[in-house]
Amino acid sequence: MLDVALFLTVMGMFLLGLGRPFIWVLAYLYIDILAPQKIGWTLTPMLPISLIAFLLAFAGWAVADPKSDIRFTLRQGILLALLVYCFMTLQWADFPVDAAFKWEWVWKALVFAIFLPVTLYTRLRIEAAALVLVLTAGAIIISAGMKTALGGGGYGSLYFFVNDNSNIYESSTLATVAIALIPIILWFTKHGTIFPPDWRVKTFAALLIFACLLIPVGTEARTGLLCIAVLGVLMLRDVKNRLMYLLAAGALGAMALPFLPASYYDRMATLGSVQSDESASTRVQVWMWTLDYAAEHPLGGGFDAYRSNKFTYRLPVTREEAGTSITRVEEVTDEARAYHSSFFEMLGEQGWPGLILWLSLHLLGLLQMEGIRRKWRTREGPADQWQAPLASALQFANIVYLVGAAFQGIAYQPVFLMLIGLQIALATYCKKRDSAKAEAERKAVRAARRTAAAANPAIP
Structure with missing residues (x-):
């Protein structure tokens, strides 16, 4: 029944998109986060539903959405530059096969993050995308929370x-x-x-x-x-x-x-207890190795370059001997250990250019959301009350991500790239509202002047 329900849900979203093509964008968000094709075992794995939703989302925008107000922002440009640079490092990757496997999903996540803001040009669309993101991730979270x-x-x-x-x-x-x-x-x-x-x-x-x-x-x-x-x-x-x-x-x-x-x-x-914890000690050793690697390969070694690491370090190891716990310092050798940090992931795989692009993407987002929060929080119009709180929420989400990213290799995590897309969409929406308001004020001033001039021709 679960397999049937998932399949019918996806097919239903595809059918609804025939009348409202934007639903195909939401369908891709749902599929890319939940991965129903992996949950199901017969019906959902039969079709490449993720690729279908990806193509439908672009097709729906191309056919139905207006193109007159499209704005390509600086952060979208950074995402595009990062996409191009990742492709370049793919050409000299230390491990071509593994790098190609990661590239298969990274390029799609980056392309969709660039594309998503273009489709979110109204409050309803921004809210709908955020809602689908929260509820889809929420399905996994609720299930895991209940088990806990x-x-x-x-x-x-x-x-x-x-x-x-x-x-x-x-x-x-x-x-x-x-x-x-x-x-x-x-x-x-x-x-x-x-x-x-x-x-x-x-x-x-x-x-x-x-x-x-x-x-x-x-x-x-x-x-x-x-x-x-x-x-x-x-x-x-x-x-x-x-x-x-x-x-x-x-x-x-x-x-x-x-x-x-x-x-x-x-x-x-x-x-x-970093010194006595093998996981933490290994991470520190990997980070030190990555710094040395970047010194020799400043342009990066491509995806999964960590597979070439190998190091030996000393670690306190406690064992039970004759009913007594004895701690000895032993040498431990590790190799091909993952970065366990998005910062070092970017440095090792994309070198200093990639790390700078990635950091710029997030730092600009934090500043952008802070600017919206400060600018819109004092506005009193009924239609201007949601922008500042949403900017604050997206800013907090980004900071939490960066904290988590310091200890995980999630630099290209699709959920957070989607959140970046939401940030860009909100910033673009606010900028358009400000531009429209400024234009309306200019028209009002010109109209007032014309009225005053008509009422008193003697006024120059």
């Missing part, structure tokens, strides 16, 4: 819809996505129009946020704990009563502590 609440969590043992440890289904990635989406979920509880924010929407949002907070617990992803802490600090900026916020956050945290499993405490305890 029922005692089914644990590091490497929390099973999702797809058990292939890739894309959003990788535990640390899902933890980062879950926490990053919380500000956007909160935005819908105040400014949503597709589902007006009544008690039902607010109740569902509260439960979804609770599920988001459960993901770092269920996956025991240390990155998730850092993301929660960072988001908690960021939200201090916008809350009206900061003291009550701090007291409530502290009380909820204290109430949750007795319900956390012992394995979670053990996992989080390794945050402060």
Whole structure:
């Protein structure tokens, strides 16, 4: 039944797109995040539904959407430059076969991030894309949250819809996505129009946020704990009563502590013991290796260049001998270890040019969202109340992503590239509104002058 339901949902979206082609854009968002072709086992894998939705989205825009107001922004230009540069590094990649495999999905994610803002030229479309993104990721988050609440969590043992440890289904990635989406979920509880924010929407949002907070617990992803802490600090900026916020956050945290499993405490305890934790020690060694590699290959080594790394380091190892725990410092040799950081992923694969492009993309986004927040938060018009809060939510989501990206190789994660597309769309929408308002004011001034001149011809 699950396979049939997924297949009918996808086919239904394809059919609805015949009347409203923009639905094909939403269909691609749904398919690319959820990956129903991997969940199903007979019907959904029969067709290349992701490619079909990708092509339909472009075809629908080409046929039905207006082209007169298209604006190609600086950040879209950076995405395009990054796409071209990734293709260039593909030509001299250290591991051509592995690089080609990663390129197969990276190019599509980058192209769609460039294309998405072009289709989101109204508030309804921006909101619809954000809603589909949240609800699709929410389906995975709710399922994983329920399993966690029922005692089914644990590091490497929390099973999702797809058990292939890739894309959003990788535990640390899902933890980062879950926490990053919380500000956007909160935005819908105040400014949503597709589902007006009544008690039902607010109740569902509260439960979804609770599920988001459960993901770092269920996956025991240390990155998730850092993301929660960072988001908690960021939200201090916008809350009206900061003291009550701090007291409530502290009380909820204290109430949750007795319900956390012992394995979670053990996992989080390794945050402060880099020298004795093999995973953390390996990451540091990989990062040092990447810096040395970039010194020799400043233009990057192409996708999956990490496969050439090999290093030996000393690590305290504790073993049980005759009923006694004995700790010895031993040499550990590792090779072909992943970057475990998007910053070093970009540096190793795309070199300094790629890293600069990637950092510029995100830093400009943070500044752009801050500019919108400050400019629009003082406006009083009924149609001007949602822009600043959405900019703030997208800014917070971006910061949470960058925190998570510091410890994961998710530089090209499609969900966050979609969020970048939403940022660009919001900035373009606000700029168009400002331009239209300025033009209307100029027309009003000219009309007033003509009226005054007609009423009193003596006025020059």
